[in-house]
Amino acid sequence: MIESPHGRMAQRLALAIPALLLGGAYISEYVFGLFPCEMCWWQRWPHFAALGFAALSIVAPPKRVLVTLSALAMVVSGLIGGFHAGVEYGWWEGITDCAVTAAVAGVSAVDAIMTAPIVRCDKSPWDLFGISLAGWNFLISCGAGCANMALLFKGRA
Template sequence: MTLHPSAKLAQRLALGVPALLLGGAYLSQYGFGLYPCEMCWWQRYPHFAAIGLALLSTVVEPKRLWIALAALAILISGAIGAFHAGVEYGWWEGLTACSTPTLGGGDPLEAIMNAPLVRCDEVQWSLFGISLAGWNFLISSVAGVAILLLLRRKPA
């Protein structure tokens, strides 16, 4: 079954938005040393699922269902981002544990001792006063709603 143009756009957004957000997360991590905390990882998992669901929608019927599920995964990541941003801004209590990136190779004890400690309640980077978690919330929420609205359009 061929998708309506608006559903095809929804499919592209369902694949492109999480891919770009994950690409930005990995660029910030490996290119700029902004290591993820535990809640940062939580935001990535639904984006991985969204990519898988969007790819599934290219080959398995009912395509609109897989696109809608990808949109829901994107919205879940946005909700986690909203919670994380609230923790960063001190609006509510979050995790008390800190996390460190997993480093492979060499002496494991040395890797642990030299690994940066990343707190979930501290903003590592912001733009216009909005943290990375806040940007994930904004972008994911708008994209998820847009995808669902595009899927609701009826063929002409």
């Protein structure tokens, strides 16, 4: 059961971490103009799934399974982020010719395509302490996913 204090904490983290990371991604995009590349989007999809599993765990059984799926989805996002960070740091090549044109609102489709900035997957638009956003996603998502799993197993004892 998830009624243990550790299980409830895992459930709360499973809801909070993907919500905060997705919120940060959208704030960086819409407030600070850091448009996502293709691999950035790849990292968001598992967080959407993690958020959905965590939200579902609040209202539907089996709660432990849903929180576990949320934790696994966070780890998947983190692993994609780790791969993306490696591409940004030049450790290896990306698996696609990854460049996306950022959407420009309020203009015709042709003008939007012609004036939109190109967002490359191999260039980090921002970093903190030398760690790119993809690198931070790797650290936070993998850490939180593993912490959630540890809390769930600790809650069983």
